[in-house]
Amino acid sequence: MQRAVKKNEELQEEIDKLSAENKRLQQDLYELDNFRKLYKMDEQYADFPKVAARIISSDPDNWSNTFIIDKGSKDGIKKNMNVMAGEGLVGIVISVNNSYAKVRSIIDDESEVYGTILDSSENCIVSGDLELMKTGVISVSGIDANATIEDGAEVVTSQISYKYLPGIPIGYIKDLKKDSSNVTQTGYLTPIVDFSSINMVFVITEVKASNELEEMLE
Numbered sequence: 001m002q003r004a005v006k007k008n009e010e011l012q013e014e015i016d017k018l019s020a021e022n023k024r025l026q027q028d029l030y031e032l033d034n035f036r037k038l039y040k041m042d043e044q045y046a047d048f049p050k051v052a053a054r055i056i057s058s059d060p061d062n063w064s065n066t067f068i069i070d071k072g073s074k075d076g077i078k079k080n081m082n083v084m085a086g087e088g089l090v091g092i093v094i095s096v097n098n099s100y101a102k103v104r105s106i107i108d109d110e111s112e113v114y115g116t117i118l119d120s121s122e123n124c125i126v127s128g129d130l131e132l133m134k135t136g137v138i139s140v141s142g143i144d145a146n147a148t149i150e151d152g153a154e155v156v157t158s159q160i161s162y163k164y165l166p167g168i169p170i171g172y173i174k175d176l177k178k179d180s181s182n183v184t185q186t187g188y189l190t191p192i193v194d195f196s197s198i199n200m201v202f203v204i205t206e207v208k209a210s211n212e213l214e215e216m217l218e
Contacts, residue, residue, distance in 0.1 A: 048165070050084075050202045051075055056100070065108040065130055069201060072099045076205045080163050085201045088169035088192030089113070089157060093203065101203075106170065107133045107195050114161040115140070115170050118154045122147045126155065126170055126189055133195070137174070137188035145178050145185055155189060165208055 051071055058067035071077050073096050083090040083103050091105035106113055111128035127139040143149060153173045157164040169192050176187035 049205045051077065051205050053077075053101075053201055053203055055199050055201065065128070065133075065195075066094075066102060066104050068100050068102055069203070070100055071203060072097045072101050074098050077101045077203055078205075078207055080207050082157075082163075082165055082168065082204045083201050084168065084204065085198045086193045088171070089164070090193055090195075090198065090201055092163060103201070105195060107138055107191065113164055113170060114158040115155040116158040116166075117143070117147075117149060117173065118156060120147055120149060120153070122149065123158055123160065124155060132188070137190050138171075139186070140173055140176075140189040141179075141184065141186040143176065143185040143187075145183050147185065149173055149176055149185070151175070161208070163208060165204060165206065 053069035053071040053075075055067045056070045069077075069083075077093060077096050079093055079096055081093045083092060083105075089106060091103050091108070091111065093101050094104045095102045104111055106126060106128055107130060108128040109130055113126040115124045115126045116122070117124060122143055124140050125142040127141065129138045132138055140155065151172075151174045155170045155173060157166055157168040157170060159166040171189040171191040174188050174190060176185045178185050
């Protein structure tokens with residue numbers, strides 16, 4: 001009986017070691033997948049200077065609406081720099097410390113991004129909405145009532161935005177309807193980025209010129 005108990009303890013220790021090793025390998029595989037995605041995005045947006053960063057802290061909810069990254073002013077990060085992940089726009093840097101920075105994502109209630117619909121060149125406003133995001137979408141508005149926009153039309157950051165660099169993918173439009181005024185259309189936008197699982201991002205280390213001018217005038 002004693003030998004059996006000892007053998008059982010040894011087997012349990014071995015199982016625990018193998019379980020820990022398996023978790024480590026799964027984590028390594030997950031990290032490798034993230035690096036591959038970042039590498040692909042780095043190639044896709046080769047014209048933009050970028051710094052890769054990890055998310056080290058976020059608000060205690062199911063969505064990364066605001067979060068802290070492990071890069072700061074010593075790494076060249078500045079306020080209002082655009083942040084990307086996966087295949088599109090995540091948000092914008094809102095404050096910077098020496099070794100870390102805070103990012104507000106496009107799904108946050110306080111976020112508003114000027115966008116352009118690729119198929120029609122119509123401008124629109126993409127507004128964050130955490131309550132709506134529980135269903136996988138946020139708001140899009142300000143589209144001309146006479147514009148014909150199909151579901152699935154891609155929206156990118158607009159040239160007219162004073163904070164966001166142009167041409168960065170944001171998401172896809174769905175369920176547009178005319179407002180009561182019959183002047184504009186409002187609907188929903190499905191973000192390209194999965195905000196429930198991001199842990200690594202790219203910060204574009206370039207601030208839009210119009211924003212730099214605005215800061216100088218303040």
